[in-house]
Amino acid sequence: MIAEQKHTRIELPQMLLIAGNGRNVGKTYFACRAINTLAKQTEVTGLKISAHFHSYNKKDVLIYDDNFVILSESQISGKDSSLMLQAGAQAVFFIMAPPEYLPKAFSAIKKYLNTAAIVCESGGLHTIIQPGLFFFITTPGAEIKKPEHLNFKPIIINNDGESIDFDIDRIRFNNNKFTLAS
Structure with missing residues (x-):
């Protein structure tokens, strides 16, 4: 019997990571609000x-691999990655990678991520990254569809479609690290 290999997650204190309890729960809304607030004080990269x-438009391809594609967002549209750009991110990258290739894709994009604040919307990155802050967006009373997210102790935010139960101004970025003010 082969022992299961445990992977050590990469510490990335300059990343604010956002996952969610499915589609249309407000992940991009939260990401864009965070980017808009942070961009007033520091450089922000969206992911x-x-x-x-x-x-996708082939001209936006930054890295192409048989197993994943990484785009550099430059278009103004209604796509989530474009909304991050419109919210104030200096650069936005869009990674399309099946879960088994996410570590390889993230390794490829790392050289484009400087020490600036990174606001990332991803349902799977928490398994390989230990971010500075990890948020999980859900709707009030909803059954948690992916309870494994909760094993990583995210800050749970409820979005009822009209407001979120979190003060975005509590997010701080100092010394290349995310923290929360009380």
Whole structure:
């Protein structure tokens, strides 16, 4: 019997990571509000990660691999990654990678992520990254569809469609590290 290999997560204190309890729970809304607030005081890089491949413009390809694609967002549109750019991020990258190739894709993008604040929307990155802050967005009273997220002790935020139960101004970024003010 082969023992299961435990992976040590990479510490990335300059990352604010956002996962959610499914689609349309407010992940991008929260990411954009965080970017907008943070961009007033520091450089922010946006990162959107999807386990699924979407159509894309070949001119936006930063890195192409047989198993993943990384785009540098430059278009103004309604796409989540474009909304991050419009919210004030200096650069936004969109990674499309199945879960088994996410470590390789993240390794490839790391050289483009400087010590600036990184606001990342991803449902799977928490398994390989220990971020400065980890948020989990859900709707009030909803059954948790992916309870494994809770093993990583995220800050749970409820979004009822009209407001979130979290004060975005509590997020601090100092010395290349995210923290929360009381």
